[in-house]
Amino acid sequence: MSLSSVVTPALEEIGQRTKQAARQLGGLSTQARNQALEAIAIALETQAAEIVAANQADCQAAEAEGIAKALYNRLKMDEVKLKGAIAGVRDVQRLDDPIGQMQVHRELDNGLILKRVTCPLGVLGIIFEARPEAAIQITSLAIKSGNGVILKGGKEALRSVQAIVKAIHQGLSQTAVNPDVVQLLETREETLELLKLDRYVDLIIPRGSNSFVRFVQDNTRIPVLGHADGICHLYIDQAAEVEKAIAIAIDAKTDYPAACNAIETLLVHRAIAPTILPPLAAALQAKNVELRGDESACNILKIAEATESDWSTEYSDLILAVKVVNSIAEAIDHINTYGSKHTDGIVTEDPEAAQTFFSQVDAAGVYHNCSTRFADGFRYGFGAEVGISTQQMPPRGPVGLEGLVTYKYQLVGAGHVASTYSGKDAKPFTHKDL
Numbered sequence: 001m002s003l004s005s006v007v008t009p010a011l012e013e014i015g016q017r018t019k020q021a022a023r024q025l026g027g028l029s030t031q032a033r034n035q036a037l038e039a040i041a042i043a044l045e046t047q048a049a050e051i052v053a054a055n056q057a058d059c060q061a062a063e064a065e066g067i068a069k070a071l072y073n074r075l076k077m078d079e080v081k082l083k084g085a086i087a088g089v090r091d092v093q094r095l096d097d098p099i100g101q102m103q104v105h106r107e108l109d110n111g112l113i114l115k116r117v118t119c120p121l122g123v124l125g126i127i128f129e130a131r132p133e134a135a136i137q138i139t140s141l142a143i144k145s146g147n148g149v150i151l152k153g154g155k156e157a158l159r160s161v162q163a164i165v166k167a168i169h170q171g172l173s174q175t176a177v178n179p180d181v182v183q184l185l186e187t188r189e190e191t192l193e194l195l196k197l198d199r200y201v202d203l204i205i206p207r208g209s210n211s212f213v214r215f216v217q218d219n220t221r222i223p224v225l226g227h228a229d230g231i232c233h234l235y236i237d238q239a240a241e242v243e244k245a246i247a248i249a250i251d252a253k254t255d256y257p258a259a260c261n262a263i264e265t266l267l268v269h270r271a272i273a274p275t276i277l278p279p280l281a282a283a284l285q286a287k288n289v290e291l292r293g294d295e296s297a298c299n300i301l302k303i304a305e306a307t308e309s310d311w312s313t314e315y316s317d318l319i320l321a322v323k324v325v326n327s328i329a330e331a332i333d334h335i336n337t338y339g340s341k342h343t344d345g346i347v348t349e350d351p352e353a354a355q356t357f358f359s360q361v362d363a364a365g366v367y368h369n370c371s372t373r374f375a376d377g378f379r380y381g382f383g384a385e386v387g388i389s390t391q392q393m394p395p396r397g398p399v400g401l402e403g404l405v406t407y408k409y410q411l412v413g414a415g416h417v418a419s420t421y422s423g424k425d426a427k428p429f430t431h432k433d434l
Contacts, residue, residue, distance in 0.1 A: 011193045014150065014183050015200030018123050021180035022148030026120040028176055030097040036143055036177040037093040043171030044086050044136065047163065052079055054163040055132060062156045070258040070316035071209075074130035075156055085133040089140040092383035098401040099146050104409075107432040109421075111414040118405045120146035122202035124386070125194050127152045127216060129208030132160035137377075137384035138205070139168055139182055144383075145404040150201065152185040152194055154208065162186075195220035203404075205387050210314060225399060227390035229340035230260030231314050232372045235331040235357070237348035238271040244369065245347040246280050251371040252345070254287045258316045260388060261343050261365075261375035265311060265321045267331045270296065273324045277301055281322075289318045296324035311338040328353055332360045339363060341390040343375040343397075364390050364397035 007015075025033070044051070055077045062075055077085075104116035124147050128134045135151050142149040153161040165184045172179040185194060194201065195216065204224045206216040213228040234252050236245045252263040268277060277300045281291055291297075292306040303322070310321040311334070325331045328346075335344050343365035346357040354368040365375045375398060377385025382400025389396050395403035420427050 007193050007196050011185075011190060011197065014185075015123070015197045017180045018148040018150055018183050019200045021178040022120065022123050022146070025143065025148065025177055025181050026099065026146035028146070030099075032176045033097075033143055033146065034093050036172055036175040037089055037140055039171035039175045040140065040143075040168050041086050041089040041093075041171075043167040044082070044089070044164070047167040047170075048079065048082055048086075051082060051160065051163040051167065052077070054159040055157075058132075058157055058159045065156075067156060071130050071156070073256075073258040075132070075160075077132050077160060081133060085136040088137055088378055088384040091378070092140040092144050092401075095144065095383050095401060098144070098405045103407060105434045107434055108411075108429050109416065109427070110430065112416045113412050113434070115410040115412075116407050117410055118407050121404055121406055123148040123150065123200055124404070125150050125152070125197065125201040125204045125222065126386070127191060127194065127204065127206045127208070128157075129154035129212055130157050131207060132157045132164060134207055135161050135164045136168075138386050141384055141386055141401055141404060143177065143181065145401050147404055148181045148183075150183045150185060150194060150197075152191050155188065158186060192219075195222065198222045207387050225389050225391075225395070225403065226387050227260065227340065227342060229314050229390075230262070230316075230342045230388075231265070231312065231338060231340040232261055232263045232342050232375075233265045233267060233331075233335045233339055233344040234263045234372065235267040235325075235328070235335070235344070235346045236269060236272060236276060237328060237331075237346055237350060237353050238269040239350035239353060240269075240272060240276070240347040241349060242272075242276050242279070245276060246283055248345070248347055248369070248371050249280060250283055250287065252373055253284065253289055253320050254318065255371070255373050257318050259373065260314075260316075261372050262316070263320070263345075263372055264313065264315055265323065265334075265338070267323050267325050267334060268297075269328070269331070270324050270326050273297070274300055277322070277324075284320065287318070289320050291320055291322055293322040294324060297322040300324075314340070328356060332357065336360075336362050341392075342388065343367065343372045345370065345372050364388065 101118040106114045169179040198221045204222045206213045206226045210228045217224045281301045291303040293303045306321050341363045344363045345367035358366050377398035377400045385398040
């Protein structure tokens, strides 16, 4: 991509219309926004056949162009996947309203009352490769949180997203929500223009490949929420139960290898490696997983030798790097060196080891005795997610409604002036929480 693009009048107008519609949306009642979500769910159900057919056309075209297997898996949206996305809309509908929540209620002085109240961010710019259901998830979260949304899907998902947005607009047209609150961009050039739309867009959320997300992060002044890598680890401690560890590792790698919360590296304590690696390798290979190991793993198993790059690779496929470590400290050091701060897990029956792992692994999600595949907004009870953030500052991990609101300070007085509280005879503040 070239950075020479400028914002065209057409995109400037889209930004203005979305911003205006978002302001109106933010002022609507909880009931009105929930009614809009139900209307969207009904419209998606009504047009399900059209949406699935559009996705099938996208998949066929993508296959003809030699799309990568991981990207194809993300692109495909059959009836089951669509039903799940529609269920997610209704899950969001049932969530508490994130707007208007009072976080601070404080008397500064008699008759001078401060409140901190949650409010919408404004307009979200969503850029995603494949994953057409992302348009449904993010739109539902945006409307519930009072935000406008400008969607830009990858060319491989264009027909699918067009059909989805068509249904969304038809649903919204029968509600108090202006359909302009959801916009769809369709060309590659518009992606660059969107990144320059800082007058109207308040947050960019990219969902796609590592290089794609990094490009977005490097080429906009708009705040970006997202993660560039999903290099997740599972550490099997010396105090692990073998059967439990095998079941967790199988799920974390093979349940959906293209997902960003699938493990890419397996770390095994040396004390348990000779016992667990042979049956675990057999179970993984039965699922067509290609194993690559360090010298110690290769001495136990007849597998290919891993290279240095394997420890920092997100395969998004049925490939797993295996390393034998001498201690939990070595495992944690490896994770903090090569991990992407997404989700990392430990299998152990030693509570002290688990607590050490929790406190020392630097990741948005740290798990004990369960699969990393639980790192998901729907599974966390968020209804859906706009993405997963691996940044240090919040929001972090799967981001739902709470990541799409900010707050404003409201101060109400009765003629109060600041000079009263400074100088020789300054009046003291009461600073009493109400």
